[in-house]
Amino acid sequence: MEPGDSTKQARAAAQLRKGVLEYCVLALMRDRPRYGVELLQALEASGALATSQGTVYPLLSRLRRDDLVTTTWQESASGPPRRYYALTDSGRAALEEFTRIWPGFRDAVDAFLTTPPPTTGDLA
Amino acid sequence: MEPGDSTKQARAAAQLRKGVLEYCVLALMRDRPRYGVELLQALEASGALATSQGTVYPLLSRLRRDDLVTTTWQESASGPPRRYYALTDSGRAALEEFTRIWPGFRDAVDAFLTTPPPTTGDLA
DNA sequence: CCTGGTTCCATGCGATGCAAGATACCTGGT
């Protein structure tokens, strides 16, 4: 997918990411702190959720503003220092809450997309 | 869920609907034309995608503006006339396109939420 | 006439992803 791609598919995928990206980023911090570029690479590797710095850094700022993550600076062996993001208790709670409501949402969309069984044709 | 509910769960669900609602509405028109209130009731019945008129009617206006649906007025036995929305060829193509990219997106989110195996710990 | 149910629509706000650009640190070659 080249940059500047304005196909319908690209636009649909962009809208799909809304609201989900936040929780996928939180999920990435579940096991250990991560820094910005690391998160970016993990999303890129997933394929469907690949995004850009212009999306991730404002998102990380919001997470910090809302006390869902805390950050610590850490030196890097090769490059400028990195800001590591770690989940707070609130962040972990938000992630668990999303994990609870996601299956219901996912299954509802699946139900709409898979042809609902009009077994009898029309019975009305 | 009362109106004016500003819990985290409600906000997360609201953001989830972005971009998905459009295609679920298109999916509802796949077998036959539907009118506004009928779509609203079908979404309400799904549970996870329940929404309001203030969401559905602007959405339908966008679909019509983008030539994804056409509309025809039809008399009702009980009440004012109804505007029925039907898929155009473009609308059907958009629905099929979304149906293609949805599984990849869904599975990617599932992968993030279910603990990814950090088998090696850190190898860097 | 007037109340209630049904159906349609418009306006303004808040939240979010994105492209583009800016800044700073470190390493290596000349």
Add this chain to the structure above:
DNA sequence: ACCAGGTATCTTGCATCGCATGGAACCAGG
């Protein structure tokens, strides 16, 4: 010492979308 390239962070302005709120029109019954 100097400069180019990669790494890493962040800001700004824009477009899109869900939603609360409110309004308008039609029909039936008292």
